[in-house]
Amino acid sequence: MSKDQEYNMQTQSGYDQPPPGYGQPQPGYGQPQPGYGQPQPGYGQPQPGYGQQYVASSTQVVLSQPAANTTIITTAIPKPQSYLALSILVLICCNLIFGLIALIFSIMSDSDYSAGDHEGARSKGRVALWLNVAGIIISVILIIVLIVLYTVVFASAGLYYG
Numbered sequence: 001m002s003k004d005q006e007y008n009m010q011t012q013s014g015y016d017q018p019p020p021g022y023g024q025p026q027p028g029y030g031q032p033q034p035g036y037g038q039p040q041p042g043y044g045q046p047q048p049g050y051g052q053q054y055v056a057s058s059t060q061v062v063l064s065q066p067a068a069n070t071t072i073i074t075t076a077i078p079k080p081q082s083y084l085a086l087s088i089l090v091l092i093c094c095n096l097i098f099g100l101i102a103l104i105f106s107i108m109s110d111s112d113y114s115a116g117d118h119e120g121a122r123s124k125g126r127v128a129l130w131l132n133v134a135g136i137i138i139s140v141i142l143i144i145v146l147i148v149l150y151t152v153v154f155a156s157a158g159l160y161y162g
Contacts, residue, residue, distance in 0.1 A: 085102040086102075095139045102127075105125075
């Protein structure tokens with residue numbers, strides 16, 4: 001079957017025929033609407049300060065261009081340890097004086113980080129850590145000395161019966 005015969009069969013069978021009612025234009029469609037197609041006031045005029053041309057002489061033209069955008073990417077510095085929980089633990093359980101001083105340094109470390117002083121926060125956190133360690137070590141040494149002293153004094157007094 002040739003292409004002409006296929007085309008004739010399709011047109012006879014109604015494939016290329018539009019459905020009834022689609023061939024006639026609808027009333028009101030295709031007519032220009034009032035107010036459309038006219039230029040809007042303020043559009044199409046140059047904006048002040050953007051892309052204006054300045055003529056310095058009859059042969060030289062200077063164009064102003066907008067400034068290039070600069071993107072600054074900053075990386076977040078991780079928050080240094082303030083050892084606040086350890087300071088509270090040492091304050092309550094081990095050594096009141098060293099724990100209180102370490103707690104103050106821990107709070108100052110958090111405050112410095114919030115203010116943007118990352119190095120100050122790191123150094124104050126380190127001081128808080130060493131104060132906590134010193135408080136724990138002094139408390140452990142004090143407990144050992146008291147136990148030894150208690151046993152020596154009571155042993156020499158003869159209070160142990162054995």
